Amino acid sequence: xxNKKTFWAFMLVAIIIAIIFIALELYSLAVVIIIGxxxxxxxxxxxxxxxxxxxxxxxxxxxNINKSVRNSFLAFxxxxxxxxxxxxxxxxxxxxxxxxxxxLLLSVGVVYVISYLFYDRIEANLGxxxxxxxxxLAIFEVVSLVIFILNALFVNTVFPVITDEIFxxxxxxxxxxxxxxxLGIIGSLVIFVKGLLVKAS
Amino acid sequence: xxxxxxxxxxxxxxxxxxxxxxxxxRRETIIFLEKGKYNPSLRLAYNISKALQVNIDELFIxxxxx
Numbered sequence: 001x002x003n004k005k006t007f008w009a010f011m012l013v014a015i016i017i018a019i020i021f022i023a024l025e026l027y028s029l030a031v032v033i034i035i036g037x038x039x040x041x042x043x044x045x046x047x048x049x050x051x052x053x054x055x056x057x058x059x060x061x062x063x064n065i066n067k068s069v070r071n072s073f074l075a076f077x078x079x080x081x082x083x084x085x086x087x088x089x090x091x092x093x094x095x096x097x098x099x100x101x102x103x104l105l106l107s108v109g110v111v112y113v114i115s116y117l118f119y120d121r122i123e124a125n126l127g128x129x130x131x132x133x134x135x136x137l138a139i140f141e142v143v144s145l146v147i148f149i150l151n152a153l154f155v156n157t158v159f160p161v162i163t164d165e166i167f168x169x170x171x172x173x174x175x176x177x178x179x180x181x182x183l184g185i186i187g188s189l190v191i192f193v194k195g196l197l198v199k200a201s
Numbered sequence: 202x203x204x205x206x207x208x209x210x211x212x213x214x215x216x217x218x219x220x221x222x223x224x225x226x227r228r229e230t231i232i233f234l235e236k237g238k239y240n241p242s243l244r245l246a247y248n249i250s251k252a253l254q255v256n257i258d259e260l261f262i263x264x265x266x267x
Contacts, residue, residue, distance in 0.1 A: 058226035059242050060233070120229070124238045 004054055007044045011037060028102040036109045061120075068115035075111035079104050085153050114192075122195030134191050141184035148177035203262045207235045209253040224248040 014037035021030035038045065047055035055061075083100055123131065151173045210220055217235075221228045224245065233239040234249070241249070241261075250257045 056221070056225055056227050058230050059245055060230045060239060061227065124233045124236070 007041060007054065011041060026098050029098060029105070032102045032105045032109070036105060039109050039113055064116055064119040067119050068112050071115040072108045072112040076104065076108045079107050082149055085149075117192075117196065122192060125198040126191065126195045130191050130195070134188060137184045137188045137191070141181055141188065144177040144180035144184065147173055148181065151177065202240055202264065203237050204234055205255075205260055205262070206231070206249060206253065209255050209260065213253060215253075220249070220252060223252040 014033055018030040018033045018037075021027070021033060043055050043061075047053065083104070122134075126134070151170055206220075210217070215223075217228050217231045221231045225248075226245065230239065234241060246257050246261055250260045253260065
């Protein structure tokens with residue numbers, strides 16, 4: 001954020017929105033708004049506590065924030081599309097709007113933090129081999145997640161017309177894809193933490 | 202891209218922190234510039250060369266293959 005005024009205005013708006021959500025008894029949304037505000041302003045909060053001044057907002061920070069916002073927007077579109085699929089496929093797993101919005105905001109926030117950390121610290125700290133491994137694992141995770149979601153979503157739609165073989169394949173996919181996704185996440189986390197722990201000097 | 206920021210910084214006995222303050226960037230930006238892992242804008246390159254009292258082309262060396 002550019003200056004102290006922008007920072008305080010942003011925090012004030014977040015608090016007002018959180019209070020409105022609390023008044024409407026939408027507690028999970030209020031919690032997500034507060035967490036999101038802390039995440040978005042973490043650099044400023046830390047700098048104000050430690051150095052009593054705003055952190056420098058240099059071109060590298062701006063570039064990293066822009067790239068992270070772009071990734072968050074993509075995540076927003078993907079999560080929205082998945083939710084639309086949930087509603088249109090007539091599955092019994094239609095979430096409450098409050099939980100849907102909370103999950104949507106939370107996933108966008110998580111993508112923002114991971115992206116920012118990646119561009120700010122990890123990309124520069126890790127070697128090209130680790131970055132390549134991280135990219136491969138990311139593709140692996142996305143593919144297994146998409147397979148799992150499509151499998152879960154369209155089971156009722158295609159169930160009446162599928163043969164035994166396809167049903168076995170569907171069952172296999174339903175169990176294999178979460179395992180593949182978890183393995184991908186563990187692998188990525190190991191490389192991610194390695195990148196975070198490398199001390200730049 | 203390679204840089205000689207570290208070399209010229211040492212000549213003037215300026216710390217990364219001090220240089221960051223002089224050109225109004227974070228210390229991490231100086232670290233990654235010194236490692237050659239960040240391509241600065243022309244404005245930042247100019248500010249750093251001015252702070253280190255050296256010409257831009259002496260401070261930043263571009264590899265023709267890049």
